[in-house]
Every structure is written in C-alpha cells, then in structure tokens.
Amino acid sequence: MRTxxxxxxxxxxxxxTVPAAPALAAARPIDQTVAVDADARIDVSNIxxxxxxxxxxxxxxxxxxxxGDGSKGLTVEGGGSHLTVxxxxxxxxxxxxxGADSRMGETTLRLSVPRRxxxxxxxxxxxxxxDGSAGRRLSVESVSGALRLAGQPGECDLxxxxxxxxxxxxxxxxxVESVSGxxxxxxxxxxxxxxxxxGDIDVETTRYRTLSAGTVSGTIAIRGELDPxxxxxxxxxxxxxxxxxxxxASVDLHAETFSGRIRSDFGTVRSEDHGPGRSLDTKxxxxxxxxxxxxxxxxxxxxxx
Amino acid sequence: xxxxxxxRRLRDLRGPVEPSRDLWPGIATRxxxxxxxxxxPPRRRLPLALAAGVTLTALAGVLAIALQRQPVxxxxxxxxxxxxxxxxxxxxxxxxxxxPRLAGATLVIDSAQAQLExxxxxxxxxxxxxxxxxxxHAQRMKLERIGAQAG
Numbered sequence: 001m002r003t004x005x006x007x008x009x010x011x012x013x014x015x016x017t018v019p020a021a022p023a024l025a026a027a028r029p030i031d032q033t034v035a036v037d038a039d040a041r042i043d044v045s046n047i048x049x050x051x052x053x054x055x056x057x058x059x060x061x062x063x064x065x066x067x068g069d070g071s072k073g074l075t076v077e078g079g080g081s082h083l084t085v086x087x088x089x090x091x092x093x094x095x096x097x098x099g100a101d102s103r104m105g106e107t108t109l110r111l112s113v114p115r116r117x118x119x120x121x122x123x124x125x126x127x128x129x130x131d132g133s134a135g136r137r138l139s140v141e142s143v144s145g146a147l148r149l150a151g152q153p154g155e156c157d158l159x160x161x162x163x164x165x166x167x168x169x170x171x172x173x174x175x176v177e178s179v180s181g182x183x184x185x186x187x188x189x190x191x192x193x194x195x196x197x198x199g200d201i202d203v204e205t206t207r208y209r210t211l212s213a214g215t216v217s218g219t220i221a222i223r224g225e226l227d228p229x230x231x232x233x234x235x236x237x238x239x240x241x242x243x244x245x246x247x248x249a250s251v252d253l254h255a256e257t258f259s260g261r262i263r264s265d266f267g268t269v270r271s272e273d274h275g276p277g278r279s280l281d282t283k284x285x286x287x288x289x290x291x292x293x294x295x296x297x298x299x300x301x302x303x304x305x
Numbered sequence: 306x307x308x309x310x311x312x313r314r315l316r317d318l319r320g321p322v323e324p325s326r327d328l329w330p331g332i333a334t335r336x337x338x339x340x341x342x343x344x345x346p347p348r349r350r351l352p353l354a355l356a357a358g359v360t361l362t363a364l365a366g367v368l369a370i371a372l373q374r375q376p377v378x379x380x381x382x383x384x385x386x387x388x389x390x391x392x393x394x395x396x397x398x399x400x401x402x403x404x405p406r407l408a409g410a411t412l413v414i415d416s417a418q419a420q421l422e423x424x425x426x427x428x429x430x431x432x433x434x435x436x437x438x439x440x441x442h443a444q445r446m447k448l449e450r451i452g453a454q455a456g
Contacts, residue, residue: 143407161407179448258431
C-alpha cells in the first residue's frame with residue numbers, strides 16, 4: 001500500500017475514483033492511501049453519514065470507511081501539498097440537492113492524516129469528528145451535522161446552521177458561527193469569536209486574549225482568564241449573559257441593558273432616572289483590560305472567579 | 306469613534322435638561338383651557354390601548370415560542386420532509402431553494418429579525434441591535450447561498 005502511495009506522489013497529481021455502483025447496492029468499502037506533505041492541505045467533503053479524522057506521524061493519508069448507496073463515487077485527487085477527498089452525489093444531482101440527499105445512503109469516511117496537516121471539511125448532514133489535529137488551520141462547514149473538535153490547531157473556523165459545535169482546543173484563533181446549533185468550547189485560547197441566532201454559547205477556557213460574542217436569543221456563558229490587556233465585547237438581544245472575571249483581574253467594565261437585570265460582584269448597578277435601563281461602570285484594579293456587555297432584555301451576571 | 310463611544314454619548318443624552326425659560330405659565334394656561342374635553346379622551350382610548358397591549362403581548366408570545374422551538378438535529382436519511390423542523394410553519398416558497406432542510410433555520414432567523422426590529426423601535430439608539438440585525442441578515446444571506454445549491 002505504501003509503495004502505491006509513493007508512486008502516486010511521484011507521478012504528480014493523482015485522481016482515483018471508486019466507480020459508481022448500481023443504486024441500492026450494498027455499501028462499498030473504501031481503502032486508499034495517498035502520500036502527502038507533513039503540512040499538506042486536505043479538503044474533505046461528504047453529504048450524509050460521518051467524517052472522522054485522527055492524526056498520525058506519517059506523511060500520508062489513509063482513507064477508509066464505506067460509501068453509501070446512491071453515491072456516484074468517492075473522488076480522491078492530488079497528493080503532496082494538496083489532497084481532495086470528495087463523496088460525489090448521485091448522477092445529475094447538485095451537492096446540496098434535496099433529491100440527492102433523500103436518495104443517498106450514509107457514507108462513513110475515516111481519515112488518518114499527518115498531525116500538522118491543514119484541514120478543510122464541508123458536509124451537509126454528516127457529523128464531523130476531528131481528533132488530535134495540530135495543523136495551521138482547521139475549517140469545518142456544516143448544515144445540520146454535529147461538529148466535534150479535540151486537538152490544537154492554530155486557527156479554527158467552524159460554521160453550522162443547526163448542528164451543535166463542540167471544541168476542545170484551538171491555539172490562536174477560533175471563529176464559530178451558528179444559527180440554532182449550540183456551541184460548547186473547552187480549552188481554546190487567543191482570539192475567540194462567536195455568533196449565533198438562537199444557539200447557546202458556553203465557553204470555559206484557561207486564558208484568552210480577546211472575545212467577541214453575539215446572539216439574538218441564545219444564552220452566553222464565559223469562564224476563563226482574560227489577558228491583562230484583553231478585550232471582551234458581548235452583545236445579546238434577549239439571551240442571558242454570564243461572565244466570570246478573575247479576582248485579581250484588571251478590568252475596565254461596562255455593562256448595560258434596556259429592560260433586563262444586572263447582577264455583579266463588582267461595582268454598583270445604576271438604574272436610569274428617566275426611562276428604562278440599567279448600567280454598570282466600574283474599574284477593577286487598574287482597568288487595563290476592557291469588558292463591554294450590552295443586552296436589550298437579556299439579564300447580565302458578572303461574577304468573581 | 307467606536308460603537309461603544311457612540312453608545313456612551315447617546316446615553317449621556319438621556320439625562321434631564323433644564324429648560325432655558327420657565328415653561329409652567331404656558332402649560333397651566335393650556336391645561337385650564339383644555340380641562341373639560343380632556344376628561345373624555347382617556348376613557349375612549351382605554352379600550353384601544355388595551356387592545357394594542359393584548360395584540361403586542363400575543364405577538365411577542367408567538368415570536369418567543371417560534372424562537373424557543375428551534376430546530377433540533379435529526380438524521381436526514383430516509384426522512385419524510387414533512388417532519389423536518391419548521392416545515393409546515395413557514396411556507397416552503399419562503400425557504401431558500403424551497404429546501405425543507407432549511408425551513409427550521411429560516412423560521413428562527415426570520416423570527417429573530419422581527420424581534421430585533423421590534424426591539425429597535427423601543428430602543429432606537431441601540432447601535433448594538435443594528436449590529437445584531439446586520440449579522441442576522443448576513444446569516445439569512447448565507448442560507449440563501451446554501452439554498453441556491455439545492456434542487
């Protein structure tokens with residue numbers, strides 16, 4: 001198998017396609033290995049089923065699993081610095097075709113990739129599970145599939161319409177976007193950015209530099225140590241916001257709500273003399289870091305860690 | 306100037322402002338002149354105010370329920386589209402690409418936009434609500450892009 005993989009890399013761009021099988025045939029097994037660079041970019045797309053990625057210390061990608069009924073085939077293109085692994089929809093169907101989706105069986109894709117590989121994964125309803133990645137960048141885009149990341153990629157861009165997103169590690173930058181899927185983050189650092197419409201955002205991490213979170217009706221809960229000169233901006237319409245601040249933190253804190261309540265372990269909450277509204281302005285320590293929270297009707301709770 | 310600085314300045318405008326002259330004599334004159342007819346209108350307006358209040362409360366309730374009933378994940382394999390989240394509660398011709406898989410998200414986003422617009426009417430100076438509305442609009446556009454690949 002390794003010889004075949006080396007041959008593929010020596011002949012340059014390679015294209016392998018598992019041929020189409022008659023509809024309703026049994027799921028076809030997948031078993032391919034392709035040589036790639038240690039920091040190769042690997043693009044993976046699947047429509048329904050699952051994508052599981054683990055890492056190893058080899059400069060090659062092993063692809064296994066089963067191809068779902070109705071799929072036109074699995075395309076494996078390239079090698080070296082860039083590899084594409086794509087589950088093809090049925091004949092004459094678009095990638096996001098509802099007709100194709102309802103006529104296809106689930107495809108299970110299991111990939112072993114170099115630890116430092118850069119990953120770009122695109123799915124419709126397939127779940128995505130990435131474990132151990134330490135590449136420069138990880139990008140996952142999903143419609144309804146659940147995403148789970150455990151590892152330490154440098155930069156992470158995760159997006160879903162309704163699938164839940166779980167992150168267990170991202171070193172430098174994490175950007176998560178969802179409509180109704182809930183977002184749960186453990187152990188991410190650097191610059192954190194979250195945006196949902198109705199999905200909840202729950203973050204617990206050791207230390208971060210900046211955080212920006214916005215939601216219309218989801219709840220936002222943030223626990224972690226903000227860098228001494230860090231920045232936090234949280235905006236919510238009706239969702240509640242809970243923020244923990246370290247006891248020895250140095251923060252210039254502003255919180256404001258139109259019709260919600262503010263509860264804080266720091267400073268004094270002020271009610272407007274004329275019209276609705278409550279606000280809190282206080283400095284903790286020298287106030288080098290800045291925290292800004294605004295809601296329309298969502299409650300705000302600021303607690304000491 | 307950042308959004309927060311604009312917000313802070315707008316907030317400062319909420320405070321009491323001392324009139325440049327004594328306004329009470331003019332107010333007292335108009336109150337005396339309008340004393341008799343002024344009694345009736347509040348009674349006539351009361352049913353209207355109550356009706357408006359009930360309507361607004363009902364609207365807020367409907368929107369809140371729509372947001373709470375957000376779509377949950379379900380496997381799509383072999384799924385009858387009629388049971389997908391949001392299908393039947395939003396016309397499919399209003400769903401991007403007419404795709405039943407996007408009905409739930411369409412319902413959530415459209416309800417969120419309506420709530421944000423209602424909130425902005427109450428708090429027009431809230432720059433952050435405009436930001437949330439813009440970002441929600443961007444999510445709707447993204448849904449349209451996904452829907453364009455359907456069919």
